[in-house]
Amino acid sequence: MKQMLNREPFALAAFSLVILLMPIWLTPFGANYPDLLQKFAIFAIFAMGFNILFGLTGYLSFGHAAFLGVGSYAAVWSFKLFTMNVLPAIVFGVAFAGIFALAIGYVSLRRSGIYFSILTLAFAQMSYNLAYSVLTPITNGETGLQLTLQDPRIIDNAFSTPGAGLPETNLFGIDMSGYPGFYFCAVVLIICFFITRRIFNSPFGLTLRGVKSNQNRMGYTGINTRPYTLAAFVISGMFAGLAGSLLAVTDPLAGAERMQWTASGEVVLMTILGGVGTLVGPMLGAWLIKYLENIFSSFNENTLEHFFSFLPEGLQAIAVDVSSLFVGEGWHLTLGVLFMLIVIFLPGGLMEGWRRLLRRFSGGGGGKSEPAVAVQPAE
Amino acid sequence: MSRLTMTRRGLLKAGAASGVALAAPLSFVRGAYAEDFCNMPTGSSVTLGFNVPQSGPYADEGADELRAYQLATKHLNGEGDGGLLNTFSSKALKGNGILGKKVEFVTGDTQTKSDAARASAKRMIEKDGAIMITGGSSSGVAVAVQGLCQEMGVIFMAGLTHSNDTTGKDKRRYGFRHFFNAYQSGLALGPILADELGKDRTAYHLTADYNWGWTQEESIKDATEGLGWQTANAVRTPLGAGDFSQYLTPVLNSGADVLILNHYGKDMVNSLTQAVQFGMREKQVNGKDFQIVVPLFSRLMAQGAGENIKGILGTTNWNWSLQDEGSKAFVKSFGQEYGFPPSQAAQTCYVQALLYADACERAGTFYPPEVIKALEGFEFDGMGNGETLYRAADHQCFKEVLVVKGNENPQSQFDLLEVVKIVPREQVTYDASIFGGDLGPADAKTC
Numbered sequence: 001m002k003q004m005l006n007r008e009p010f011a012l013a014a015f016s017l018v019i020l021l022m023p024i025w026l027t028p029f030g031a032n033y034p035d036l037l038q039k040f041a042i043f044a045i046f047a048m049g050f051n052i053l054f055g056l057t058g059y060l061s062f063g064h065a066a067f068l069g070v071g072s073y074a075a076v077w078s079f080k081l082f083t084m085n086v087l088p089a090i091v092f093g094v095a096f097a098g099i100f101a102l103a104i105g106y107v108s109l110r111r112s113g114i115y116f117s118i119l120t121l122a123f124a125q126m127s128y129n130l131a132y133s134v135l136t137p138i139t140n141g142e143t144g145l146q147l148t149l150q151d152p153r154i155i156d157n158a159f160s161t162p163g164a165g166l167p168e169t170n171l172f173g174i175d176m177s178g179y180p181g182f183y184f185c186a187v188v189l190i191i192c193f194f195i196t197r198r199i200f201n202s203p204f205g206l207t208l209r210g211v212k213s214n215q216n217r218m219g220y221t222g223i224n225t226r227p228y229t230l231a232a233f234v235i236s237g238m239f240a241g242l243a244g245s246l247l248a249v250t251d252p253l254a255g256a257e258r259m260q261w262t263a264s265g266e267v268v269l270m271t272i273l274g275g276v277g278t279l280v281g282p283m284l285g286a287w288l289i290k291y292l293e294n295i296f297s298s299f300n301e302n303t304l305e306h307f308f309s310f311l312p313e314g315l316q317a318i319a320v321d322v323s324s325l326f327v328g329e330g331w332h333l334t335l336g337v338l339f340m341l342i343v344i345f346l347p348g349g350l351m352e353g354w355r356r357l358l359r360r361f362s363g364g365g366g367g368k369s370e371p372a373v374a375v376q377p378a379e
Numbered sequence: 380m381s382r383l384t385m386t387r388r389g390l391l392k393a394g395a396a397s398g399v400a401l402a403a404p405l406s407f408v409r410g411a412y413a414e415d416f417c418n419m420p421t422g423s424s425v426t427l428g429f430n431v432p433q434s435g436p437y438a439d440e441g442a443d444e445l446r447a448y449q450l451a452t453k454h455l456n457g458e459g460d461g462g463l464l465n466t467f468s469s470k471a472l473k474g475n476g477i478l479g480k481k482v483e484f485v486t487g488d489t490q491t492k493s494d495a496a497r498a499s500a501k502r503m504i505e506k507d508g509a510i511m512i513t514g515g516s517s518s519g520v521a522v523a524v525q526g527l528c529q530e531m532g533v534i535f536m537a538g539l540t541h542s543n544d545t546t547g548k549d550k551r552r553y554g555f556r557h558f559f560n561a562y563q564s565g566l567a568l569g570p571i572l573a574d575e576l577g578k579d580r581t582a583y584h585l586t587a588d589y590n591w592g593w594t595q596e597e598s599i600k601d602a603t604e605g606l607g608w609q610t611a612n613a614v615r616t617p618l619g620a621g622d623f624s625q626y627l628t629p630v631l632n633s634g635a636d637v638l639i640l641n642h643y644g645k646d647m648v649n650s651l652t653q654a655v656q657f658g659m660r661e662k663q664v665n666g667k668d669f670q671i672v673v674p675l676f677s678r679l680m681a682q683g684a685g686e687n688i689k690g691i692l693g694t695t696n697w698n699w700s701l702q703d704e705g706s707k708a709f710v711k712s713f714g715q716e717y718g719f720p721p722s723q724a725a726q727t728c729y730v731q732a733l734l735y736a737d738a739c740e741r742a743g744t745f746y747p748p749e750v751i752k753a754l755e756g757f758e759f760d761g762m763g764n765g766e767t768l769y770r771a772a773d774h775q776c777f778k779e780v781l782v783v784k785g786n787e788n789p790q791s792q793f794d795l796l797e798v799v800k801i802v803p804r805e806q807v808t809y810d811a812s813i814f815g816g817d818l819g820p821a822d823a824k825t826c
Contacts, residue, residue: 035501132617133588142589142618143519143544144493146526149817165819166530177530178505178826251501253523255493294502300486329433329488 041185047282049239055277058212063124069259071244097241105233144255275349299327416823428509447725451732466761471740493523518542525554532824547814561595565602583635584613611635688785772811
């Protein structure tokens, strides 16, 4: 079973099936609506890309949201200036994020460990504040960059006259909102999964793992690690740019808050929750967080009263009072508790839980578990 | 099973099976969305979406908005004392829900972020089947959500948003605003400033750096320069700056004798408190007393600023101390329900919910293009702001604007604002074309 899953065609087919059937298997969870499905796919890409850097090299970037924001802005500008077709927007988003990552990575990667984290955090906050103040002509500040009727859209307008109202993003005529938007993101996610899998299993990936376990030793054996870490940083920045441009594809608006440090922190949480350095762990973490954010935050007292209606009156009131702390605006609390529980009991994230389950059900065999490797930044 | 052999037939079978599996969700989708327009209510109830900030800098306003919406839902369903249904000039609402359907609601947290606000509005539309979205406490959010609602064909009844852009440059056919705007603040405040402070003044602006701040600075500048005032400088401050001392220090040396704070929420509380701590209000400049003006005021902000608010001029959309029938009825039912008077955010949101319900009743349908027609150009009274017009050209409400002053001798912890003048509607009416923008089409959409 396990060996079969490790074969590439099977792994890809299984993964594609799970992703493309999301509208069906997510229905019982109340998560089957286009916006959330799109977010699941997009943030899975974001977390997967982040994991290429953090999971493989151990470099903890605390500023990844900057690339997400750059990707979004580039994509929206492509919609405004050239065409509503999504392909150029994605190309621009990925390219700009890549260039941006190259610049930031070149400087930040001179340090490692906590210093690297702080440098990336500083760069991201700088981008965020620039987007809010000096760069307002490009970013439209707090209001966010949006489409307007006055946009030039040179390519579109050269071929057809614009209709009334704002145009929608499209892929050669297919509107990218709703379910088509989700399937588009899902296909991109599957491609990203394929690329990530290849990177994990390549000599390049092995070198990156070497950096994580002991960078000095890598240096003594004659390997200059800098180009490898820089490449990992840029690739991971491009994944973030891709995710950012997909956000703009499904909803053509870019706001500076996408670059805020909380957004950078969120992707770190996603990766740790799911399992650092595993292939699908970060994706699971992304799903969990987005699910909590969108579904738990929508519960209000009426929903809870309905939910606990089987209890006698007094008990119902107590149950509603207690549980209302954890839903609505209190979903952060739920996330915090969950995060603590996972870090304490499953240091390897959800994926470790999965492996333990597998081991239990395969009769205690299945070989010795690797000890959970604490995440150690390269020194 | 150590090895899987692939045959042509097997491959074809697998291909067909996965094709069916992929097409299955699409057929669900088609079934669910086979309707005339987005979220057409088919059962015995209708769902409204209340999208308010529950966290972040405007959380206080958001909490009050939600209270107002819950109260409005009760009154629409015929529970409670009926509130403004009794004083509203249109008698289409009977307290049996909207068009006989019981009103239910879903809530979302905008976090005062455009992204989050759009995500939660999308959730309410796509998942919960909300037929109308309302709420919000920031112009950035209002403009973002309004754009989304136009795309999705769902009516948006804006909450607290004061920027000119909402019904100006960024106006939308599906978006409606009951709240007044910065331009109206300028028109209302101008003459009062001339009376109270004279026509020979020099102003210094500190402005929150986003679309609301920009339009308010522009509007107030226009109004005061029209009186003959000078503008010494206008400085933009980042939203949520916390410490404004670096922006306040240059004010006294600039030759300005009036400080205009284009700030809202916690920003305003902080900048005003620091300006008072700097001793600005005791200073004399150009032989005149130094003055501070806060063009957009609210009671919640006054509560935060405490003593510092006394004697400071500004404008507000509504205040609970008004003595007309509508205001009294609203304060009474809100007070009975929650034990304290409502804020202006609560009033505007409550009224918006009622106006939407009333428009559906008068149109006799939930079909958005008809509801829009019923709202456009609608004249009403009895909602606490005097006679009011929903102008068709830009979906802005025209009604009285209050010029208020921080109360010198408050009678209670809520009695913080004193109404200086109720500026009549004619005086704050302006030409719809001055801001540009385009409402766009009213075509119904299927989700």
